[in-house]
Amino acid sequence: MENEKQEYVNFAVTARKYKTLLTKKYQNRKPWVNPSAFDIQSIIPGTILEIFVKEGEVVKEGAPLLILEAMKMQNRIEMPFTARIKKINVEVGLRIPKDSLMIELEEIAE
Amino acid sequence: MTLKKNILALRQKKAIVEKGGGDKAIQKQVAMGKMTARDRILALLDADSFHEYDLFVEHEERNFGMDDKVLAGDGVITGTGTMNGAPVCIYAQDFTVMGGSLGLKHARKITKIMDHALRMKVPCIGINDSGGARIQEGIGALAGYGEIFYRNTMASGVIPQISVILGPCAGGAVYSPALTDFVFVVENISKMFITGPNVIETVLGEKISQEDLGGARVHAEITGNAHFYALSEMECLDQIKELIALIPHSNQHKAVSVEPKAPKATKNIENIIPADPKQPYDVREIIYALADDSYFLEVHELWAANIVIGFGRLNGETIGFVANQPMYLAGVLDCDSSDKAARFIRFCDAFNIPIVTLEDMPGYLPGVDQEHAGVIRHGAKMLYAYSEATVPKITVILRKAYGGGYIAMNSRHLGADFMLAWPSAEIAVMGPEGAANIIFRKEIMEAEDEDAMRQQKVQEYIEKFANPFVAASKGYIDAVIEPLETRDMLLHALEVSKNKDDYRPAKKHGIPPF
Numbered sequence: 177m178e179n180e181k182q183e184y185v186n187f188a189v190t191a192r193k194y195k196t197l198l199t200k201k202y203q204n205r206k207p208w209v210n211p212s213a214f215d216i217q218s219i220i221p222g223t224i225l226e227i228f229v230k231e232g233e234v235v236k237e238g239a240p241l242l243i244l245e246a247m248k249m250q251n252r253i254e255m256p257f258t259a260r261i262k263k264i265n266v267e268v269g270l271r272i273p274k275d276s277l278m279i280e281l282e283e284i285a286e
Numbered sequence: 287m288t289l290k291k292n293i294l295a296l297r298q299k300k301a302i303v304e305k306g307g308g309d310k311a312i313q314k315q316v317a318m319g320k321m322t323a324r325d326r327i328l329a330l331l332d333a334d335s336f337h338e339y340d341l342f343v344e345h346e347e348r349n350f351g352m353d354d355k356v357l358a359g360d361g362v363i364t365g366t367g368t369m370n371g372a373p374v375c376i377y378a379q380d381f382t383v384m385g386g387s388l389g390l391k392h393a394r395k396i397t398k399i400m401d402h403a404l405r406m407k408v409p410c411i412g413i414n415d416s417g418g419a420r421i422q423e424g425i426g427a428l429a430g431y432g433e434i435f436y437r438n439t440m441a442s443g444v445i446p447q448i449s450v451i452l453g454p455c456a457g458g459a460v461y462s463p464a465l466t467d468f469v470f471v472v473e474n475i476s477k478m479f480i481t482g483p484n485v486i487e488t489v490l491g492e493k494i495s496q497e498d499l500g501g502a503r504v505h506a507e508i509t510g511n512a513h514f515y516a517l518s519e520m521e522c523l524d525q526i527k528e529l530i531a532l533i534p535h536s537n538q539h540k541a542v543s544v545e546p547k548a549p550k551a552t553k554n555i556e557n558i559i560p561a562d563p564k565q566p567y568d569v570r571e572i573i574y575a576l577a578d579d580s581y582f583l584e585v586h587e588l589w590a591a592n593i594v595i596g597f598g599r600l601n602g603e604t605i606g607f608v609a610n611q612p613m614y615l616a617g618v619l620d621c622d623s624s625d626k627a628a629r630f631i632r633f634c635d636a637f638n639i640p641i642v643t644l645e646d647m648p649g650y651l652p653g654v655d656q657e658h659a660g661v662i663r664h665g666a667k668m669l670y671a672y673s674e675a676t677v678p679k680i681t682v683i684l685r686k687a688y689g690g691g692y693i694a695m696n697s698r699h700l701g702a703d704f705m706l707a708w709p710s711a712e713i714a715v716m717g718p719e720g721a722a723n724i725i726f727r728k729e730i731m732e733a734e735d736e737d738a739m740r741q742q743k744v745q746e747y748i749e750k751f752a753n754p755f756v757a758a759s760k761g762y763i764d765a766v767i768e769p770l771e772t773r774d775m776l777l778h779a780l781e782v783s784k785n786k787d788d789y790r791p792a793k794k795h796g797i798p799p800f
Binding site for chain 1: 489490491492507508563564565566590591592612613614615616617618622648649651652653654655658716717718719720723
């Protein structure tokens with residue numbers, strides 16, 4: 177183990193802090209971000225096949241947003257609730273990884 | 287003299303097949319820094335002990351121009367030999383023969399030697415170096431893989447199965463090693479992945495090298511797929527020899543005992559652990575101070591370093607050690623460390639190796655990533671493994687034993703046979719700070735000086751509960767011992783449990799939280 181190169185840090189487990197080294201995996205972990213309901217993210221990596229909506233448009237719950245082709249399947253991504261399309265971050269033919277922000281929504285002003 | 291002629295013909299025929307893919311392919315293999323399949327077998331086994339089976343087996347594929355292709359041994363060498371004088375079954379895929387690709391006959395040679403190993407109750411060692419399925423054979427190759435996986439599963443817990451990854455091992459091929467007990471990898475040579483860099487780039491546009499995706503270091507440190515990591519093939523083969531010398535050759539045998547030796551570690555066992563429970567140390571120092579000849583073969587050294595597992599000997603007999611490692615992540619339990627320890631405990635139990643648990647652990651690792659990664663499910667594996675095990679189970683609490691972790695680390699309540707604690711042990715429902723904050727919340731809040739009151743209450747809690755005597759007064763700890771007495775106590779406990787017989791209800795099999 178290459179602990180000579182590492183530094184002991186204060187590491188909190190419940191109320192007490194311990195002096196210890198961190199593993200590479202722990203250091204590389206992704207911090208948790210609370211996902212917004214207004215962000216439409218890809219649940220699987222794939223390619224955008226078709227986009228049915230435009231920015232600024234109000235779209236009803238259940239209406240199709242786009243087709244994301246992944247693992248030879250055409251996944252129809254639907255509107256989770258009625259809202260306005262604020263921004264579309266993808267275009268037809270684009271290959272995207274998992275968890276990419278495809279479409280941003282905004283509330284309809286009353 | 288026809289016989290003489292036949293003998294000469296046989297020798298000639300053997301010499302050709304033993305060349306594998308021929309001189310040019312062998313040169314290429316060596317240029318990649320790799321040994322040939324045959325040299326690997328010969329280097330691993332006792333001198334002159336290898337006996338080859340199925341040298342003349344040929345493939346039967348007739349499509350895609352395969353009908354006129356001659357593949358020496360169908361790309362795999364199989365046979366039996368000895369290690370330290372004890373028999374083993376072995377196979378090595380030959381990358382010089384059509385990239386070591388796996389066709390049906392290649393697979394059938396492997397399953398034949400696996401069947402043999404299971405029937406003869408000897409370990410089975412597989413050396414993997416293959417480009418994957420032989421695409422020309424189509425479904426035949428898939429059938430071959432499946433038949434190997436089935437046998438890996440049947441042999442699991444009956445004979446030790448060892449996988450050595452000395453080249454590519456991709457796609458379906460990775461699952462045989464994953465089903466076996468110990469996987470060995472070598473830097474720059476081993477590559478394991480389900481989908482390779484090319485597919486990942488085509489589908490996702492993500493560019494990654496084979497090494498970064500599934501190289502030796504990745505599997506030894508990040509995924510935990512590999513148990514042993516070496517910098518060269520020779521070092522890897524030496525590690526296998528070491529392991530084979532320590533483990534029983536089947537679940538009906540005992541590991542070979544050796545001459546008992548006193549530990550040679552010179553560090554006084556009383557001086558290893560810092561007095562301040564917040565300060566780290568290397569728990570392997572404790573193992574060196576306890577084990578015969580201070581010898582310890584660590585398994586999964588790089589992965590989940592917050593728990594240490596491996597084999598050593600006490601009084602000449604093989605022992606499995608499980609120890610929290612305060613040097614890494616304060617020795618917490620988490621998804622990976624639970625997974626790592628649980629599988630090791632089940633190996634020890636299956637092969638009748640007593641387990642010594644050394645405990646110094648502040649609790650489970652807090653964090654959203656841990657909870658969402660399933661620390662409940664993974665943590666439960668450890669409870670299951672310890673509870674299920676019927677081998678002698680001995681725990682020594684060195685320092686911290688808090689909360690759920692105290693239960694998980696082979697507590698009396700999970701069926702430990704011997705519970706020992708050092709005077710430095712703190713056996714409590716949680717750390718003193720946390721406990722005082724909850725129990726004396728009202729007093730602390732109502733005090734004029736909250737911090738002073740908190741400090742006072744923490745101190746009170748430490749004096750009353752952060753010790754081994756509360757647990758000892760309830761009989762959860764059998765003895766509070768001095769560190770210097772530990773080795774003698776372990777030797778005695780093993781002596782006492784020599785004929786241990788533990789009852790388990792009849793069942794087809796349990797359902798551990800995989």
